[in-house]
Amino acid sequence: MIPLALLGAMTSLQTIVLGLIALVAIIAALGVVLHRNPVVQGLFLVLNLLAIAGLYALLGAYFFAVIQVLVYAGAVMVLIIFVIMLLNLQPAARGGSGLTPVFFAFVLGLALVSLLVRAGRSFAPPEAALAEGFGSVAQMGSSLFMGYFYPFEVISLALVAAMAGAILFAKRDLEG
Amino acid sequence: MPDAPSAALLLSAVLFSIGTFGVLTRRGAITILMSIELMLNAGNLALISVSRSLPGGGADGQVLALFVLAIAAAEAAVGLGLVIALFRLKGSIDIDLARLLRW
Incomplete structure (x- = not known):
């Protein structure tokens, strides 16, 4: 102890x-x-x-x-x-920030911060002791390949599709 | 004194809002992409800090955060491909130039 x-x-x-x-x-x-x-x-x-x-x-x-x-x-x-x-x-091609929306975005962002902080404060995580093996490779691996097997496979498909799409977008001409 | 999970939850709220602010105000496409990465990270932080105190060992939140990580990587790849295409088309990455579909 x-x-x-x-x-x-x-x-x-x-x-x-x-x-x-x-x-x-x-x-x-x-x-x-x-x-x-x-x-x-x-x-x-x-x-x-x-x-x-x-x-x-x-x-x-x-x-x-x-x-x-x-x-x-x-x-x-x-x-x-x-x-x-x-x-x-070059600085001209970077895209700046519009001045009119900055004010509204600032006000909306402040409102969002206060809302989220209020929600976060009202949520009190239970004072549980840290579970045995939390954050370990073994715990994550067994959860990934047993409980979440199908979502894991779908995510890998999504990743492959995204890579193919990125190559397609960045290619200069589609025929060549 | 706030304990670590609630403090991490509050920090994730602040980071998410900063990312939203960036998406709303900036016009450079890469800046917007990086702000979206900030927001996804804030979500991950919230997932991990909440999953810590859940019953059942708390692996679920970490696995969900891993999925978010994979989707963020896919988003970065597709988004950067779009940025390159936009730059090739317009010579600039100001997203105000990309309004072909605007009514």
Whole structure:
């Protein structure tokens, strides 16, 4: 058993780390939305994804944290940054932000934040102890290949269809 | 003091709203795609933080989050293909230029 004082110290440390991660994630998200240069936006998005991966690890979902770093911050972001570099956009061709909708979007976004935060506060997760093996590869694998076998297969089909579609869109002429 | 799952839930609400703000206000197609990635990630964060305290080990939320991850990857691939096609057609990725189907 962990002594109670040590547990308290651990909880406060966890709170500090949680606050830091949340701060980094929010600043990086604002950077994605507000910065002008697409390359910088992409790097801010990588920072945001890494912060969220840290949060997953803090929540105990270690396997998903690794997946997040490998698939999201790795593969998907390489794809996005590759396209940004490929297009090599001049500032005029980047597309700015319309000024009139910014105000309305800001008001609507604020309303959305308050609604979601209210909903999140009213939902109190039950204080259950962390289940045995939560976040482990074994738990996820057995759930994926037994309970969720057919959805898993359908997702793989969707992924193949999306890849074929992406190649079709990006192809210069369909006959050649 | 909020415990970690509720704090993660609140953070996911804030991140989702920031992503929505980006989708509504920006006109660059790649920026909009990245904002959508932000929103999908916020959804994943909510799924994982809720699944942690569910009965039955909490694997369901993680598997759903994995599906969201796969769909996000597919969305990124198709979206970037569309962006390249738009750039080839118009010389710019401003989505205000793509209004062929607008009435």
